[in-house]
Amino acid sequence: MRRNVYAILACIAVFASPAAVGDGLPDLGEIAQTEFSPQMEKRVGESIMQEIRLKEPSYLDDPEISGYLNRIGRRLASNSDESRQEFEFFVLRDKTLNAFAMPGGFIGVHTGLITAAQSESELAGVLSHEISHVTQRHLARGFAKQSQLQAASWIALAVAILASRTNSDAAQGALIAGQAASAQKQLAYSRDFEREADRVGIQLLERSGFDVRGMGAFFERLQRFGRLYENNAPGYLLTHPLTTERISDMENRIQMRPYKQVPDSLDFLLVRAKLRAQDGTPDDAVTDFDTLVRERKFTSEPAVRYGLAIALHRAQKYPAAEAQVAELRRLKAESPMVESLAAELRLKQNDPAGAAKVLRASAVRYPQERAISYALVEALLSSGQPQEALRATKDDLQAYSTDFRMHSLQAKAYAALGKKLQQHRAQGESYALQGLLNPAIEQFEMAQKSPDGDFYEQSQVDARLRQLKRQRDELMKQGRP
Numbered sequence: 001m002r003r004n005v006y007a008i009l010a011c012i013a014v015f016a017s018p019a020a021v022g023d024g025l026p027d028l029g030e031i032a033q034t035e036f037s038p039q040m041e042k043r044v045g046e047s048i049m050q051e052i053r054l055k056e057p058s059y060l061d062d063p064e065i066s067g068y069l070n071r072i073g074r075r076l077a078s079n080s081d082e083s084r085q086e087f088e089f090f091v092l093r094d095k096t097l098n099a100f101a102m103p104g105g106f107i108g109v110h111t112g113l114i115t116a117a118q119s120e121s122e123l124a125g126v127l128s129h130e131i132s133h134v135t136q137r138h139l140a141r142g143f144a145k146q147s148q149l150q151a152a153s154w155i156a157l158a159v160a161i162l163a164s165r166t167n168s169d170a171a172q173g174a175l176i177a178g179q180a181a182s183a184q185k186q187l188a189y190s191r192d193f194e195r196e197a198d199r200v201g202i203q204l205l206e207r208s209g210f211d212v213r214g215m216g217a218f219f220e221r222l223q224r225f226g227r228l229y230e231n232n233a234p235g236y237l238l239t240h241p242l243t244t245e246r247i248s249d250m251e252n253r254i255q256m257r258p259y260k261q262v263p264d265s266l267d268f269l270l271v272r273a274k275l276r277a278q279d280g281t282p283d284d285a286v287t288d289f290d291t292l293v294r295e296r297k298f299t300s301e302p303a304v305r306y307g308l309a310i311a312l313h314r315a316q317k318y319p320a321a322e323a324q325v326a327e328l329r330r331l332k333a334e335s336p337m338v339e340s341l342a343a344e345l346r347l348k349q350n351d352p353a354g355a356a357k358v359l360r361a362s363a364v365r366y367p368q369e370r371a372i373s374y375a376l377v378e379a380l381l382s383s384g385q386p387q388e389a390l391r392a393t394k395d396d397l398q399a400y401s402t403d404f405r406m407h408s409l410q411a412k413a414y415a416a417l418g419k420k421l422q423q424h425r426a427q428g429e430s431y432a433l434q435g436l437l438n439p440a441i442e443q444f445e446m447a448q449k450s451p452d453g454d455f456y457e458q459s460q461v462d463a464r465l466r467q468l469k470r471q472r473d474e475l476m477k478q479g480r481p
């Protein structure tokens with residue numbers, strides 16, 4: 001239930017007029033105006049996202065899975081009439097079926113929703129529905145209708161929920177969960193918005209080459225779940241009221257489309273298998289996938305073998321996991337996910353040079369795969385090749401200059417080479433990109449004090465430090481923490 005806080009925070013952020021902001025609540029600056037511009041939406045979304053990355057325990061920091069989700073999500077969004085809107089998709093490890101859109105195009109998806117999707121078109125259906133809430137600006141339009149009085153109670157609720165994150169008192173937790181549930185009900189999109197998101201979403205699905213039936217099929221399943229849960233309906237149904245009327249509307253739209261069989265991508269199958277293989281204890285996961293493989297109960301052999309390999313990796317049975325990777329290669333399951341697992345298994349068996357070799361080849365083959373780029377730098381560092389690692393980060397940052405993770409890896413490479421100034425500078429950049437101004441400033445101050453920089457480097461550090469401090473002063477003036 002705690003994740004409802006994001007929907008609520010999203011709402012509060014819009015209303016937070018300076019007078020109404022209570023102590024301890026993150027004040028998001030000048031966002032109190034009645035007109036909620038896309039730029040403001042973006043800022044609000046980024047602030048919430050920053051909180052999630054740093055503090056939300058269920059935030060799933062897996063570049064393979066989020067990479068996949070962003071590929072499919074952006075493919076759908078690129079077919080929107082509103083294609084200038086930027087999107088970022090992220091994953092929360094949570095068994096419930098839920099997905100939600102936040103201001104600024106940030107869309108969260110629960111792992112439960114991904115594993116429950118019976119086809120890629122079903123997952124794409126939910127994503128395109130969420131994308132449409134954003135492109136049709138439903139959040140901003142919905143907020144405009146709320147009154148200031150309600151806003152005050154939203155803020156109180158957000159304070160309580162934020163506090164409950166560190167408070168283990170179960171009774172209070174339950175109380176807050178109850179409040180959050182009713183708040184979420186009030187936040188629900190209107191029926192008109194739902195219908196519009198369905199209509200626009202189906203267009204996106206069709207233009208992107210998915211099976212439009214995916215959307216109807218998934219929502220029908222949700223409705224069945226909903227009946228099962230009765231008053232405790234999945235979170236998704238609370239914010240996206242699903243009526244029989246809505247389903248029949250959807251069916252009418254879908255029926256006019258010609259039938260289209262769309263096979264699932266290998267990436268989808270592997271992502272779903274990975275999430276399933278991470279569930280429960282490692283031994284149970286091994287048993288489950290092993291049974292599927294042995295009894296040949298599968299629609300995709302690569303997916304179950306990959307799941308088994310992930311489960312074996314979790315159970316620390318590395319040679320057995322490698323045997324499954326060999327099977328995957330025999331089956332011609334070509335995916336960067338297979339390569340990074342192969343490399344990871346080499347690393348676990350004290351062969352970082354072997355891992356680096358696998359990753360170097362796959363970096364050439366899949367130059368845009370972030371997970372491979374990160375793993376390659378790590379493997380080069382573990383195998384005592386800091387110079388090569390540094391070169392890899394420099395090449396990579398030319399194309400991905402705003403990637404905070406790569407900046408942080410570069411700091412590691414500089415540290416291994418004993419270059420203090422550059423180490424702190426790279427780490428400072430990484431923090432700055434995450435919106436962590438104070439830690440960033442600290443790093444640049446350390447860089448300033450490092451004895452190993454030349455005049456040119458020192459003056460660059462000085463200039464960047466001044467810039468960061470100005471940025472911090474600006475935000476303090478606006479009352480942001």
Ligand SMILES: [Zn+2]
Binds near residue numbers: 133189240
């Ligand atoms: Zn909806």
